[in-house]
Amino acid sequence: MEAYRQEIILGAVFLYMAFCIVTGIWAMRRTKNSSDFFMAGRSLGPIVVSLALFSSTLSGFGFVGGPGLVYSIGVSSFWMVVISSSGYAIGFFLVAKRIRMIAELRDCISLPDIVAARYNSEAVRFLMAVTIVLGVMGYLATQILAMAVVMQAILSGTQMFAEISLVSCVVISSAVLIFYCVTGGIIASVYTDVVQGSIMVVAGGLILITATAVFDGGMQEATSIILANDSEAIMPFGSAGIMASLGWFFVFGLGLAGQPHLITKMMMNKEMADNRTIFPMSLFGYVMAALLWISIGVVMRAAAIDGVIDPLQSPDDAASVFLSLFANPLLAGVVFAGLFAAIMSTSDAFLNIGTAAIIHDIPKAINGKSVDNELFWARVVTVLLAAVAASFALYSYYLDATLVALLGAFGWATFAASIFPVVAIGLNWKGATVPGAIAAIISALVINFSVQLAGISIPYGISGGLVAFITSLILFIGVSAVTKKPNIGADIEQLLDI
Amino acid sequence: MSNKLISLIFALCLLLGALLVAIMMAEDVVNSGGVAHPDIAGMTVGGDGELRLKHIGRYAFLFQSLLLLLIICLCILGVSPRYRTPPFYGYMAGCYSLMLFIWWQMYFGHQQFMQTGQLSYFMGFPTPTAWQMYGTWFGAIPLMLLYSLGFRKFIYTQADDEAFTALLTEHKSPTSP
Numbered sequence: 001m002e003a004y005r006q007e008i009i010l011g012a013v014f015l016y017m018a019f020c021i022v023t024g025i026w027a028m029r030r031t032k033n034s035s036d037f038f039m040a041g042r043s044l045g046p047i048v049v050s051l052a053l054f055s056s057t058l059s060g061f062g063f064v065g066g067p068g069l070v071y072s073i074g075v076s077s078f079w080m081v082v083i084s085s086s087g088y089a090i091g092f093f094l095v096a097k098r099i100r101m102i103a104e105l106r107d108c109i110s111l112p113d114i115v116a117a118r119y120n121s122e123a124v125r126f127l128m129a130v131t132i133v134l135g136v137m138g139y140l141a142t143q144i145l146a147m148a149v150v151m152q153a154i155l156s157g158t159q160m161f162a163e164i165s166l167v168s169c170v171v172i173s174s175a176v177l178i179f180y181c182v183t184g185g186i187i188a189s190v191y192t193d194v195v196q197g198s199i200m201v202v203a204g205g206l207i208l209i210t211a212t213a214v215f216d217g218g219m220q221e222a223t224s225i226i227l228a229n230d231s232e233a234i235m236p237f238g239s240a241g242i243m244a245s246l247g248w249f250f251v252f253g254l255g256l257a258g259q260p261h262l263i264t265k266m267m268m269n270k271e272m273a274d275n276r277t278i279f280p281m282s283l284f285g286y287v288m289a290a291l292l293w294i295s296i297g298v299v300m301r302a303a304a305i306d307g308v309i310d311p312l313q314s315p316d317d318a319a320s321v322f323l324s325l326f327a328n329p330l331l332a333g334v335v336f337a338g339l340f341a342a343i344m345s346t347s348d349a350f351l352n353i354g355t356a357a358i359i360h361d362i363p364k365a366i367n368g369k370s371v372d373n374e375l376f377w378a379r380v381v382t383v384l385l386a387a388v389a390a391s392f393a394l395y396s397y398y399l400d401a402t403l404v405a406l407l408g409a410f411g412w413a414t415f416a417a418s419i420f421p422v423v424a425i426g427l428n429w430k431g432a433t434v435p436g437a438i439a440a441i442i443s444a445l446v447i448n449f450s451v452q453l454a455g456i457s458i459p460y461g462i463s464g465g466l467v468a469f470i471t472s473l474i475l476f477i478g479v480s481a482v483t484k485k486p487n488i489g490a491d492i493e494q495l496l497d498i
Numbered sequence: 499m500s501n502k503l504i505s506l507i508f509a510l511c512l513l514l515g516a517l518l519v520a521i522m523m524a525e526d527v528v529n530s531g532g533v534a535h536p537d538i539a540g541m542t543v544g545g546d547g548e549l550r551l552k553h554i555g556r557y558a559f560l561f562q563s564l565l566l567l568l569i570i571c572l573c574i575l576g577v578s579p580r581y582r583t584p585p586f587y588g589y590m591a592g593c594y595s596l597m598l599f600i601w602w603q604m605y606f607g608h609q610q611f612m613q614t615g616q617l618s619y620f621m622g623f624p625t626p627t628a629w630q631m632y633g634t635w636f637g638a639i640p641l642m643l644l645y646s647l648g649f650r651k652f653i654y655t656q657a658d659d660e661a662f663t664a665l666l667t668e669h670k671s672p673t674s675p
Binding site: 071072073074075076078079082083084085086088089090092093094095097101104105212218219220222223224227229230231232233234235236237238239240241242243244246249250253254272273275276277279280283287294301304305311312313314315424425428429431458459460461462466467470471473474477478481489490491494495497498 | 501504507508511512514515518521522524526529530531532535538539540541542543544545547550551554555558561562565568569572573575576577578604605607608611617619621622623624626627629630631634635636637638639641642645646647649650653654658659661662665666668669670
């Protein structure tokens with residue numbers, strides 16, 4: 001079996017891509033209008049929503065970037081993961097109920113629709129839509145690049161495709177992504193998420209078992225090796241230090257309820273009461289999948305220190321080297337398929353919300369109505385958006401990484417700072433106002449952009465995202481307190497009392 | 499009560515902001531954000547842990563303590579005021595106490611190791627790190643239990659369902675907003 005490792009991995013990835021294509025065709029038959037395309041007709045069961053929710057949270061970052069961070073900075077990066085229980089709690093307590101209610105009451109198909117209804121403001125809708133489009137471009141470009149790089153790494157290990165170019169890999173992987181997104185919209189997206197989530201749960205557990213077997217003394221031996229080399233790396237705050245760690249706790253914890261690709265999934269469940277089971281199921285899935293992040297990173301750092309492996313050329317190689325050296329070929333195949341699934345899952349979620357922002361929300365904010373023949377234009381824009389993002393990805397890779405890095409700053413932290421106050425707090429506080437919402441969104445964008453553009457380094461590892469988030473929270477509540485409440489509809493007024 | 503709660507949340511955000519400013523203005527140390535591993539490219543080490551916390555340790559401890567309180571307050575905000583009964587507040591106080599205890603064990607366990615060099619392990623990790631990893635994850639489980647098991651009592655009751663159904667019947671617009 002070892003002799004066929006690359007072929008097994010390739011086969012698993014090919015199987016998953018074939019599944020995506022079949023799912024796209026199946027979902028196309030269920031997609032009759034834009035509500036189906038963007039919201040799955042608000043008809044999803046709890047298991048589907050649970051798996052979709054947590055698998056959208058963990059993109060390829062959970063497989064590649066996460067283990068790489070643990071290799072690089074030790075326990076510091078754990079804070080991005082262990083906050084998940086608190087983060088999900090905040091998301092469900094603050095967002096799940098009211099977003100679902102507003103979505104049904106006002107037939108909302110996007111997050112900007114929700115805020116437009118809540119604040120009775122097209123300005124807030126417009127700003128929210130622009131924030132989403134900017135963030136989507138950055139996220140999509142990095143995800144498409146990651147997908148292509150991984151595909152190239154897998155294919156170049158075979159004889160037939162040893163010389164395949166990155167451009168070809170971008171084309172192949174994007175083609176599959178575009179196909180099932182265009183045909184099946186969010187329905188295809190969530191059902192591929194179901195498979196991806198299942199793979200991640202299984203893979204997480206199996207990887208943990210594999211990782212603990214690398215050293216005879218198990219995980220304790222691995223952590224002891226790290227401790228002897230540099231105690232801080234394995235102590236609670238890791239190499240990056242206490243404020244970097246707590247900053248991630250803040251941004252990834254509270255920020256979960258500000259991620260548009262996650263909270264829009266809270267609009268899709270069929271029954272409100274399903275939230276009581278979606279919460280624990282999502283959390284369980286996330287925890288299982290996160291075991292992969294932690295166990296690979298710890299073991300690879302210890303292995304490099306102890307001389308079991310050569311130091312990695314790049315920390316992001318941690319997962320792929322681990323799989324090639326320590327994992328059974330079948331497990332490696334499953335995990336690589338899971339990696340692809342994770343990247344595609346996040347990409348399709350972003351494609352969907354980005355398309356909604358472009359053809360539904362921005363026209364509504366400017367002209368008062370969405371485009372005609374929404375479903376047709378949704379499909380067209382999905383293709384265009386993916387093509388533009390793929391072009392950005394290749395441009396950044398070959399010519400100039402600045403633009404994608406800049407848009408990449410519109411990552412988790414910017415969504416967190418701009419969306420959390422407006423949605424999570426705004427849905428639960430009648431005193432929230434339009435000027436407060438505008439102040440929060442603009443301050444989040446300006447601070448994150450400025451820190452990235454100017455290359456500002458803040459002492460003690462404090463991130464620009466943390467500064468932006470606290471600032472936007474203060475401005476949202478402070479400005480709302482001194483400005484006039486919007487004239488919202490009587491139905492929204494009543495809903496906020498439920 | 500809702501106005502008091504949002505005022506408390508606002509005050510917490512201001513305090514967190516003030517602490518952040520205090521930390522940014524504190525004397526920086528060379529390894530505050532880690533330094534490159536002397537032998538292995540791509541790896542960062544923390545170095546002297548006591549030095550890193552010398553000027554900001556108490557601010558950071560207070561920061562996290564207030565952040566945990568903010569998390570609890572935000573969860574309370576998501577519960578309708580009419581369901582925020584004394585037992586509910588008691589339960590949330592208990593959740594905060596648990597989270598604070600876990601944070602205390604983590605932070606002062608780390609302090610103790612730096613001072614004495616003595617260490618024990620729990621489930622594969624040094625005990626302070628075990629508090630961080632397992633403790634932080636499980637510390638919010640009581641919140642999940644309240645949400646899931648108390649859903650029909652605190653989150654979305656039968657009365658809420660009837661009120662929402664009545665709202666839909668009365669106001670539902672045939673077109674999107």
